[in-house]
C-alpha cells in the first residue's frame with residue numbers, strides 16, 4: 477500500500493510525514509494538514525465491529541492510517557494509555573440515542589482527542605529528545621482537556637489562552653489545575669482574540685522557532701483523528717438498525733463533525749450528519765445558501781460553540797471536494813438561540829428523564845428538527861457532563877446536578893492564571909517569560 481503522507485488543504489503539493497504534520501500543527505498559508513488519502517477499512521473489520529471493544533476499534537482505525545509511522549505495539553500502548561474510560565451509547569426512545577462523550581477526566585469530549593494527542597506527542601518526541609511549547613486557545617473545554625492530558629509529560633510545556641470572564645467557574649478551575657508544565661493565561665478579549673493570538677504567534681517565524689511552538693487545537697490533526705474512534709464505537713454499540721443512521725453533532729470549530737465525516741469516508745455506514753449550532757451559525761448559513769460568511773463570535777450559554785469562523789471548515793470543504801451539492805447531500809444544519817436551547821433541555825428532561833448539558837441539548841434540537849421529516853435512527857452527541865454547565869441546566873430544568881467525586885477531588889487545589897492583553901506584543905512578552 478502506498479505510504480500515507482499529509483498534505484495541506486491550501487496546497488496539495490506540500491507533503492509531509494506524521495511528525496511534521498502533528499508537531500508543527502499548522503500547514504502554513506492558512507492550510508490545515510489532512511492525510512493525502514483516507515484509507516477504507518476492510519469488510520472483515522466491519523463484520524466484526526459489533527464484537528470489538530473501544531480500544532480494539534481505535535487500534536484498527538488508527539493502524540489503517542498510521543501503520544507507516546508507528547509499530548503496532550507502540551500504537552496499542554498509545555491507545556491503552558489514552559482511552560481509559562467508557563464512551564457509552566444510551567437509548568432514550570425507539571429511534572433515539574445519545575452517545576455520551578463526557579466520561580473522561582475533564583468531563584468533556586475533548587479528553588479523547590487531547591489524551592491521544594499527548595500520548596502520541598510523547599511517543600514522537602521520545603526519539604527526538606526535543607522540547608516543545610504547545611499553545612492552545614480555548615473557550616473552556618479544550619484548554620481543560622489539554623491541560624489535564626499533557627500534565628506531567630516531560631519536555632512539553634503547555635500554554636493555555638482563555639477569554640477573561642467568559643468561561644464557567646468549573647472550567648476556570650480546571651484550566652488552572654494543570655501540572656507545573658502547564659500555564660493558563662487569561663486574555664482580555666473573546667475566544668476569537670485567543671485564536672487570533674495563537675495564529676499570530678505561529679506566523680511570527682522567529683517566535684515560533686525560538687520556542688518550538690505547536691498547537692493543540694483541533695487544527696492539529698493529532699487531536700482531530702482520535703475523534704473518529706467513537707463514531708465507529710457508536711455504530712458498534714448500535715448493532716444493525718433497520719433505518720439509516722443520522723448523527724447530530726453540537727458544533728463550534730467543527731472538529732468533531734469533520735472526524736465523523738472522516739469515519740464515514742473510511743467506510744462507516746452513517747447516512748447523514750447534522751451540524752447543530754448556536755447563534756454562531758456561518759456554516760448553517762453556508763449549507764443553505766452556498767455562501768460562507770464568517771462573523772464575530774456571539775456569547776451564548778453553549779460557550780464551547782461560540783465560534784464565528786470555525787477552524788475546521790476548510791477541512792470539511794476539502795473532504796467534499798469543495799462542492800456545495802456534495803456537502804448538502806451528507807450534511808444538514810440547524811441553529812438555536814439560548815431560549816431554544818433551554819427549551820430543548822427541558823424537553824429531554826420531561827420526555828426521556830435525561831439530563832443533558834446545553835451543548836448536548838443543541839445536538840438533540842438539531843436531530844429533532846431533522847427527524848421531523850426523515851425516518852432515521854438518530855444519535856446525538858452529548859459533548860459535556862451537565863455539571864460543567866450546572867447553572868444553565870438548573871435554570872432550565874430545575875434539576876440540581878451532583879458534582880461527581882472525581883471532579884470534586886480535582887478542583888481542590890487550583891493555581892492562578894497569568895493575565896495578558898490581546899495584542900501580540902503584549903502576549904509575546906508573557907509567553908517569553910513562561911516558555912523554555
Ligand SMILES: *Cc1c(COP(=O)(O)O)cnc(C)c1O
Pocket residue numbers: 584585586617618694726727728729730731732733780781835859860
Ligand atoms: C468543543 C465543544 C464543542 C464543539 O466541538 P467542535 O469540535 O469544536 O465543533 C461542543 N460541545 C462541547 C461541550 C465542547 O467542549
